[in-house]
Amino acid sequence: MKQVIFFFTTVILLISCTPNPTIKTESFNPEWHETFPGVWNSIVNQLEDFNLLSVANKPPRKETLNQKSEQEFPISANEIQAFTKNGKTFLRFPLEKEEQIYGLGLNYKTVQQRGRILRLHMDHYGGTDNGRTHAPVPFYLSSKGYGVLINAARYIDVYVGTTVRTDTKNPPKLYDRNARDGWTAQPYSDNLEIVVPAEGVELVLFAGESMLDVVQRFNLYCGGGVLPPKWGLGFWQRTPTLYNTSDIQKEVHGFVENNFPLDVVGIEPGWHSKSYPCTFEWDKSRYPNPDEFAKNMNQQSIKLNLWMNPYIWPEGELYEKIKSYAGSHTVWNGIVPDYTIPEARNIMQEHFQTHLLDIGISGFKMDEVDGYDRWLWPDVATFPSGLDAEQMRQTYGTQMMTLTDEIYRKKNERTYGLIRAANAGSVSYPYVIYNDYYNHKDFITALINAGNCGVLWTPEVRSSRSGEEWMRRMQTTCFSPLAMLNAWASGTKPWSYPDVYEECREVAFLRMQMLPYLYSTFADYHFNGTPPFRGMNLEEGFETTVDIEESKLDETQNPYAEAVKKEVKDQYMMGDFLLVAPLFNGDEGRQVILPKGNWYDFYTGKFVGNGEIIQVEKGFERIPLFVKDGGIIPMMPAIRQTSDWKEDTPLEIRVYGEANGSFVLYDDDGATFDFEKGEYTTKMLKTENGNVSVLDLHQSENWVYGDLSWTFMTK
Structure with missing residues (x-):
């Protein structure tokens, strides 16, 4: 079987235990081996060589991890159970009564995951938090100060406090439904159970001084966060699908004439001579001289980002070269290269290098690597490497990231781009997740969840029903990992809504002014694993301010305590000091929950509150921003x-x-x-x-x- 045996797997196997070739079918307690302070590994039965971390192929940031504080094993090891049967590995972890669970992928509607059942399956997000998402990262984070990574490139079923075992140590109280007093369809559960469709798996457990510290260790273990090029943090405009060189030049001039920031122009499918699938060859009618075009853009300090999907058109330079390394099924009549095979990677990398990087293309938007079962290859598909279609589905986005990152590294040139699929281990790759889902409030939830599971997510702007909605969306994207207007279908410009143009330009320039803060925040992500955008659950002084029994929580008598116990998914932190509280179309104002400690208005410096709920009134034409004491x-x-x-x-x-x-x-x-x-x-x-x-x-x-x-x- 031809496939890449990545360095990372070798490292993990060496620092962990050697897997026992005997498959244990009876429940047992996995053995744990501490590899770094607060990081333990365990191999349950036989680890598959091809896994999420082997594909990502990034060694841990050992020096930083070794400087972390020592931690005790955070949960009772004898309550962690595992066994393998019928080709599946079953895992059980304990849950305490007040314990809350975060993470488990890029969810868009929920932050707290206790009580949920998820199948972590790479897919286009369909509007329901069921595990099918663009980043089904099998990492969960506990409010008790630990996290667990299930390192398997498989569709993983997770039951988060939903099942009650006959041997439970904490049997739920019995209620008679006929008496209509306290009966519930979901009794209290004290365990988190996982099914991995493989005969073994690697587990990595992280403990820390706080939930944020746990996430830092997880990110560092996966290689540390990405540090984008400076231009990547500027403003992006994606142009309509069939724009040509003249159209794009007019677009750039429009940004100059309207005095609006612009660093990156994204070019959509029309740059290909054929798309869906793609030729990866320039269309000569729209781009007769790509070299000169790219040179001209670079002279205007404009970086070019090219759209693609990775499936190869049946005609063209690439097809004959790579078809013998493709899978058994097509996507939109295009072949699917198996990039775990070095020869396939080399062919694509050489093509990219010759036709794109050498003329000055700065990055890519990699579309359609995520899902819709009726579009992508089915699970019955086969690949020349011998890998399962399931394994390819869970990692194809990461494979594309590694493929492109390698050639930019050879050029000693940082890139930054967009992708529709990521998974555990991709934290250090220069890609931000996007999709076609367009619910503004859910964008914020996704931004929070991205910080919980080691990925980046951008809430792009495309179109709006009113000037107010346009302004609110622009404000949000300017406080995200990638500030972008995507006009591929709508043709919109930042000035398409004249009544709010000044406000939109103001927030875009504010982002540019804050780049030293944001760039330093990303450096902290790279060197220390600190997610640059994160939810309030990771902020010191938030949940720790609550010391009231659950039964006594009340929205009238103790509204702050009640608020922080619930999901907080409409405000977030950018870096260590800045709290962002977006407004949405039609809002008459909003409440902001401030963590313990003094907080100040970003624009005026005035004190606004301490460990309390404050009200932001309508008419606030700037996005509400607050800075913690000493910020x-x-x-x-x-x-x-x-x-x-x-x-x-x-x-x-x-x-x-x-x-x-x-x-x-x-x-x-x-x-x-x-x-x-x-x-x-x-x-x-x-x-x-x-x-x-x-x-x-x-x-x-x-x-x-x-x-x-x-x-x-x-x-």
Whole structure:
């Protein structure tokens, strides 16, 4: 069988135990081996060589993990059970009564997962949180300060506190339904049970000082978060499907004339001579000279991002070269390359390099790698590597990420792009998940859940029913991992709603001003595993402020306690200091739940509350933003393109509140991987008792900020 045997699997097998070839069919307690502080591995029966982490092929960030604090094993090991039978592995973990579970993939409607049944299956999101999603990451996070990764490239069934065993130590109370007093169709359950359709699996358990610390260790174990190029954090505009070079040039001029930020132009299927499936060859009628076109765009500091799906048109340069490495079924009449085979990868990489990277294409939007069973290959499909169709479905997005990342790395050029599928281990790859689902409120829930499971998600803007909705959507996308307007079908521009154009431009420029803060936040993601966008469940001082018995929670007598016990899915953190509370179309205002500690209005510096619910009134034309006490937000002058972010750019360091604070300011060349060789600058910005200081932590000779001026926002 031809397939890539990745480095990561070898590392895990060496640092873990050697799997016992005897399959244990009776329930047993898995053995755990600590590999890093607060990280334990266990091999249940026989680990499949092809798994989520082997495909991602990124070793753990050992140095950082080894600096983490020692932790005790967080749950009772003798209550973790496993056995394998009929080709399936069954797992059971204990749940305490007040324990809440987060994670388990990119969900769009729910943040808390206890009481849910999920089949973690790569698919287009269909509007229901049932496990079929663009990132079915089999990692769950507990409010008790631990997390568990099920490392299997399989469709995994998870029963999160829904089943009651006859041997339970905590039998639920009996109620007589006839008496109509307390009966429930879902009695209390004290376990989380998992079914993996394989004869063995690797488990990785993480413990930390907090839920955020657990997520950090999980991300570091998977290689650490991505650090995008600076241009990737600027503003993106995706153009209509059949635009040509002249149309795109007019689009770029429109952004100049309207004084709106623009760093990236996304080109949709029309750049291919044929699409759905794709030729990966330029259409000569729309792009007669791709080299000159790309050169012209780069001279205007515009990066080009090309749409694709990975299926090969039956005619063209690639088809004959790669067809012997394709699966048994087609997608839209296109063959499906098996990229676990080195020869197939090499063919595609050489084509990309010659026709795209060498002329200056900066990245890709990789579509249709996720699902709809009637579109993608069925589970009966076969592939020349011998891998199951199921394994390919769960990892095809990750395979595409690794394939493209490798060629950009060879060029020493960072990329940033979009993809419809990710899974465990893809945290360090330069791709943000998107889809065609368009519920604005659910976008925020997805943004929160992305932070719980090691992926990035963007709430793009396409069209709106009113100027107000347009403005609200623009505000949200400007406070996300990738700020993008997707006009592939609608042809909309940022100024398509004149009544709110000034507000839209204001928030776009605000994002540009905040890039030093955002870029430093992504550096923290890369070096320390801290998710740059995350839910309130990961924020210190949120749930810990509640000390009231469940039976005494009441929306009238203790509304704050009641609020934080429920799902909070309409506000989130960007970095360590900034709380984002989006408004939605038609809102007459909104409530914001502030964690324990003093919080301040971002725009004015005024105190707004401490561990309480506050009201934001309608008429707030800016997106509501709040900064925690001691917060430090570095900002630069408003720029229209990241190419204007020069080495000597001056920064305004905004300070909020009265508490002492610190912030690690990061900078590098913003374009290459030289930062991995130590070519970067970090400075510790500190405030203490009203005094400020700057400490050089790591100094590169080539990358330094300009003058720093301090503004104390709270008077």
